Amino acid sequence: MKKINYLLFIAAFVSVLATGCGQKPKDMMAKKWSFKEIDKKDLDAMVAKEMDAQKGRLEGMDDAAAKAEVEATMKEEMAKAPEMMAKMFKDMFFDMKADGSCEIGGMSSTVEKGKWELSEDGKKLSITDSKEKKDMEVSKLTAEEMTIRIKDGEMVMGITFTAAK
Secondary structure, eight states: OHHHHHHHHHHHHHHHHHTTTTOOHHHHHSSEEEEEEEOHHHHHHHHHHHHHHHHHHHTTOOOHHHHHHHHHHHHHHHHTHHHHHHHHHTTOEEEEOTTSEEEEESSSSSOEEEEEEEOTTSOEEEEEOSSOEEEEEEEEEOSSEEEEEEEETTEEEEEEEEEOO
16 A cells, blocks of 8 residues: 555656646746747748749749749758758747746847736737737747747747757
């Protein structure tokens, strides 16, 4: 019986650790987050959509050789998109303060200040800066990693961040 109680205690302890030590989503969010990666499926979809949009330009071309050259150049440029996006986002960070203020930086030379709010269930993040309020879906939130999905028009981009050390 003691062995069963001990095993139940260990299972309960591990369960608490696995859920972020019982932290509320807002408490887990309040820290500095550094860019890790962009969701490859979202990036591939964005590249495919851009390729389709660019193919419309090619349809008006009569010269087959020129058309083939432009299409090859487009494919080459689109193949570089994942690396270019990773470079663009590599220094991006969110510094979410416990008081609801935040700083967002790394995309330009300025650091944007704003406010953040997280829904009780931890699934919706709203950030308001000097220009706008942006709502994002939080698809993953642990003590060490956060993935947000940002929708801009028809484009949806999943971006994963890790807790800064």
